Amino acid sequence: MSGQSYIRTEMLPEQPAPLGETGIPHWLRENMFSNWLNGIVSVVAMAFVAYVLYLFLPWAIQGTWGYGSRTECLEAVGGDAACWGVIRDRFNQLMFGFYPYAEQWRPMLAFVLMLVAVAPILFDKLPRKMLMFSALYPFIGAWLLWGGTIWTPLMVLAGFFIGYIVFRIAEGLLGDLVGIILAILATVIWWLFLVGPVIGFLGGTEATADAAATPGLLPWGIESVKSSDFGGLMLSLTIGTSGIVLSFPLGIILALGRQSDMFLVKTFSVIYIEFIRGVPLITLLFVAHVLLNYFLPPGTSFDLILRVVIMVTMFAAAYMAEIIRGGLAALPTGQYEAADALGLDYWKSMRLIIMPQALKISIPGIVGTFIGLFKDTTLVSIIGLMDPVGLTNAIRGTTDWNGIVWELYLFIAVMFWIFTFSMSRYSMYLERKLQTGH
């Protein structure tokens, strides 16, 4: 027995798997041709893909990027190929509309800053301090886009500080609720009556019908751009983003209102939410288009883009409210009870315990709402705004590009697709991450 071992001391070399159980053929058999029906389906599917590519690819690839008009292009390529020249020719317009060329770094910078601002909201690994920047971003972004004196965003922002200070003082003296009411009142008064003169004093005023222009004390600012010059993808992003950002506070209030025990508050919230969700966005845009001015004091008139932003905000708020309500409902009741047990009052418990958690679970839903809203911004073309779809009409209306169809639509579709697809991927990633179940 000694010296003899029946146990193998070294491993045998690995044998290759039997042919047909590995590699591409195996994979193919497993995943595409597991039975005859599956095989037929696979072949049909592949044939379909091949046919679509056969129809589309030669047209797209043989197309030309040259030439400044459709007639020239058609002469050159002869009918069966794409005239991508229209994209080259109008690229700037499709991106920025009529935004002054020299100022186009501003929307681009605003866009980059927006990515920075949303980053800490979307990825919780980033330092929380960055949220400060996110809170300031709406003012920076608006100022970059519309320009004008630096005092406008600063003074509007000051409203919040005034509100906060009033709240702090009043809270100590008179309690929470009175504090909040007074703070809101102070902020509103500041915005309605005092901001204008202060901005005028610091930044100077434009001439109006009954007053000449006055130079300001510290006229710092950048060239202001009228919103009628906004267009293209930039317009879609502006409307979509401001709609979501502005609707956020409104959505929180509505969601809390709908969850409230108070009958009237709840009824008003429900009526508002269900009304907005029950009508198509296009009717609300019609309101922005033709009716909104009727509901404002005689003589006031906003420009159309601002009116659209107002209506889109109202629209998004209803959807936002439902998302946040879902977040509130998803919180375990233990959280509410714990907050009560700590002796926190309603606002404190909301601010410190409930909302931070509810909002966090609502983020995928909010991203979803934004995707929907971003796609829906194309509807503004129906009321004559120059978003990418609206620009197709203007471009096709010029003598150069009269009759062009597919190239423009395709380009716009791809543009939207890139944005919405990446956002939806992100929201799916987030959902997976938030899923703490199995």
Added chain:
Amino acid sequence: MKKSVFLGTLAAAGLMAGFASAGTLDDVQARDALKCGVSTGLAGFAAPDANGRWEGFDVAVCRAVAAAVLGDPEKVEFVPLTSKVRFTALASGEVDMLSRVTTWTFSRDVDLKFTFTGVNYYDGQGFMVRKDLGVASATELDGATVCITTGTTTELNLADYFRSNGMEYEPVPIETNAEAQQQYLSGACDVFTTDSSALAATRATFENPGEHMVLPEIISKEPLGPLVRQGDDQWADIVRWTLNAMITAEELGVTSANLDEMAAGSDNPEINRLLGTEGTLGEMLGLDNDWAKRIIASVGNYGEAFEANIGESTPIGLSRGLNALWKQGGLQYSPPFR
């Protein structure tokens, strides 16, 4: 009118819009920009080019008014308006004037309370068909599929015409001219009907214009012109006489080329009155005496604007036709500058 209440939230966005006060002229001058409502894109009449600069025959009227009032034809804020919103936009003060291929009709003038300030293009609704359809007259169109752009007087005229001739048709309503053109060219409709100027403009852009013909019937009168809100006569006068100045300039042979020479003074007193070297016509309008000079310097006289935007040398290729001067057998006629 002192407005102490300043809507701060609006200022916040840096988008403060002006308050309309009694005089449109004052508003425009204070704002230093004319807000002019135009089409969202109609070749030859109003469309933005690659640099975003608006061009076209309707646009020229806006620029002329801006030149007269503000001294600079570039101080126009173009507001592209769909046919649905154009009247509301004008009524609510969103635009100061509308120059958007709008037909002067009784109800618009009287019921909708606008003032039409003249006609910059005499048009009529016509039909375009393919030649190989074998149709020579609109009366042979029984049963045809007709493409129309909605939101205009066109569809009412069409309904009336087919009804009064006892014919059937299939209307295909379409929002934009570009879309209508696509449908017509691919044969989704047999007939394309709209104002005959637009028909000609559209036909000109086809690959083979020779395959299409505009039928001889003109089924309506479509005097297209600029309009303003009722009740501000001074402003209406300015727009009206801006257009008249362009027409008169053509009649008197004043062009953008010989303007300086003419303005130096001529033997024709009407030229002198027009160009402000004699009399004070401009001041009567509330402007200065060089107003007409600026108009002609910026957009040219009526004929020049016509030729530059929609005339025979352009791809649109419209002939003057009804829009020739009255002396040349057309309808363009300006009251005298006196």
Added chain:
Amino acid sequence: MAMADQNASGSFRLSMLIYDSRYRSMTIQVIVLIMVVLGVVWLVDNLLSNLSALDKDPNFGFLWETSGYDINQRLIEYSSQSTHFRAAEVGLLNTLLVAVVGCFFATLLGVSIGVMRLSKNWIVSRLMTVYIETFRNVPVLLWIVFAMAIFIEVFPQPKAFRGDNATAHMIGDAVAFTNRGIYIPRLEFHEGSSFVVYTLIASIIGIFLFGKWAKAHQEATGQILPTFWIKLGILIIPALVVFFVMGKPIQMFYPELKGFNFKGGLHLRNSLIALTLALVIYTSAFIAEAVRAGIMAISKGQTEAALALGLRPKRVMSLVVLPQALRVIVPPLISQYLNLTKNSSLAIAVGYMDITGTLGGITLNQTGRELECILLLMIIYLTISLSISMVMNIYNNSVKLKER
């Protein structure tokens, strides 16, 4: 409860409105009510003063004036001499038509794609992923104009069907695909046809009764009847018998090329088809995702248990997984139906005369009554939406897991 006793003693102070939790909510509600009422009053006051400045007064009288325009697709009698109200009715019916047809096909397509998305066949599941991601990530408005452009550019003109060397042909002399739409045979109902229809209705009721009976039978005896074939027989045979007995009262009319267009058949206009198609593919992508999520939500144990019981894979799906998944699927499905209905208002982009095209489009343009038209339009859409969510909520409650 010292506090309560104190209050019960009746010493009411004004500050209690804010600090006493019993009155506090009342105070807040009163404040909210006042603010809302003030807001509404402010809006209405602005509206009235603006309207009076323009010399307009809210008035619905225009609805009974002659409309003066024609509508191509009308499910009820209408001509240019009809009233604006009638035009709105025509538009409303067109909206409902698109909504119903769209929801039906979107469900069909969405469910199949959602199921196929989970297929084991690699290429099929990939293809379905591409389908879903392509269609739901591009605005529906683009799909609508795209679909319309495809219809217009790809299909032949009616002219192409004419002559000896026609380049296009009708399918079986009955169906013609043209770029003006699809022409299909039309059924004409003559005298006696009502009997056929009644028989058909009776058959359908019969099928339901039979289904119930078969189920009871199966539960009682364990026997499974070949219900499908029997049901088919009940549906077809009596109706056919009556059809021939009454002397073929229902006839088909085939479309024929006459003059400019096909005549005689039923004309499905390309605006209708393009709109429906675009809405269907767009919505079906969302429905597919909902279906997939619903199926995935059913724990794997259910499938395994069913397989262990010896059910075939098809039956596992239809008897075990889908009924349970339905509870998860129905709520998002409802909101997709609502979305489809609301999105049908984009018909305006392809000239389909729905309610937005008639009342909110041409009527608004011709009468200049923006306020009245848009108000009516909103009320109509609101009614439709609320009815859909009501009906679907009733259904949802009926399939909800009943916890005992």
